[in-house]
Amino acid sequence: MENSISSSEERILDAAKKVFHCKGYDGARMQEIADEAGVNKSLVHYYYRNKDNLFQAVFEDAFSKLITKLNEIFFSELAFTTKIETFIGYYVSFLSQNSYLPLFILNGLYEKPEQIRTMLAKNQLLPERLIDKIKKQIKDELNLEIDPFHVFINILALSVFPIVAKPLIENIFGYSDEQLNQFYEERKTVVPEFILNALKGYEKKHSY
Amino acid sequence: MENSISSSEERILDAAKKVFHCKGYDGARMQEIADEAGVNKSLVHYYYRNKDNLFQAVFEDAFSKLITKLNEIFFSELAFTTKIETFIGYYVSFLSQNSYLPLFILNGLYEKPEQIRTMLAKNQLLPERLIDKIKKQIKDELNLEIDPFHVFINILALSVFPIVAKPLIENIFGYSDEQLNQFYEERKTVVPEFILNALKGYEKKHSY
DNA sequence: ATTACTTTTAACCACCTGGTTAAACCGTAT
């Protein structure tokens, strides 16, 4: 019973993910989602009252998928350098296989920025703690004088941007799918190396 | 005469920029653009036959605005280290004052990636030359063994991502407008420092 | 078989969308 009940509902959610991820909120059509799920359009409204509700379900799923793993890795007991390697390895892999996700999320955050904190609460996340953890590790393990927040954003930027800019890289430099995947594969080692090299530069005292 | 003719057309284009930048192609309404420009909707169709045309005009403007300056700086005769500082300083400034632009462009590239090369041609840009130039400078001036393409993407990532992720930073870390601007201001020095520190790590021989 | 319930559908609706058309407007040269 539960299987057949949720089967339709799940198929609708899966269909909604496909369509919303690719076309965004405004570009998505309820009819297209219904077709993709192989059900009547009314059934979509039956399970998710309206477009907003359905979109939010899709968005929360995507957001928590990304943020949960991030949180998990950064709160683990790994050494900071290992942590960076682990994070980038995982994120570049996951994002390059779901390359539509980050842009989808960034767009959603622009449109409804107020709901971020609600979502953080739902996933029991406290960003301040995360920064504190990074700060402590940078100081205790590496003895660096650098703003941990900039480090965190840099790690994120170097991992996420190349995925978001996929069509740019693809077309400007005429990369094939294979070449692009190789490029992402390379980044799993290049980026951690790049970051750790950068951090070494802060071992001595610095002023800015 | 020319002033009054172009006045309407320009006001329409300006209005279209505002609306498309914020709401994207699908979210934008021709009526809203007309209202924003203070003209009848038919006049929008009179000057720009249809929505696609108008959007393309807006997109080309935004794209060339960003790519032209990038090209100019990277092809200048500055030393590579100065070049990085100049580029990041300019881009962070420009983008933080036009924070909707990069996401707008990235979305456009996802939707119509095939037109990138057309646009590059229009602006007389050859990406291969750009990478060659960077490659030569990295080798001649700094004697580094590192893939110049990754360096270029890293520079771009560290400059652009924090702008694209503005609502994330704003809301996750509860930054006010002032704090956010200060954060961007800091990045003008932090990011070049970070990159140059990273590059130093490649001065000796490396293998990967 | 009947009942009571959830799931699924076809038909429908009010509204909005991009786009068209034909007429009005306006400056200017004749």
Place this chain on the structure above:
DNA sequence: ATACGGTTTAACCAGGTGGTTAAAAGTAAT
């Protein structure tokens, strides 16, 4: 004055939009 060119507008349209409704189909207990 009027005829002519580009400019601007009101009115209109076909097709699509999210969403509703009421009836049908399925399911399980009695």
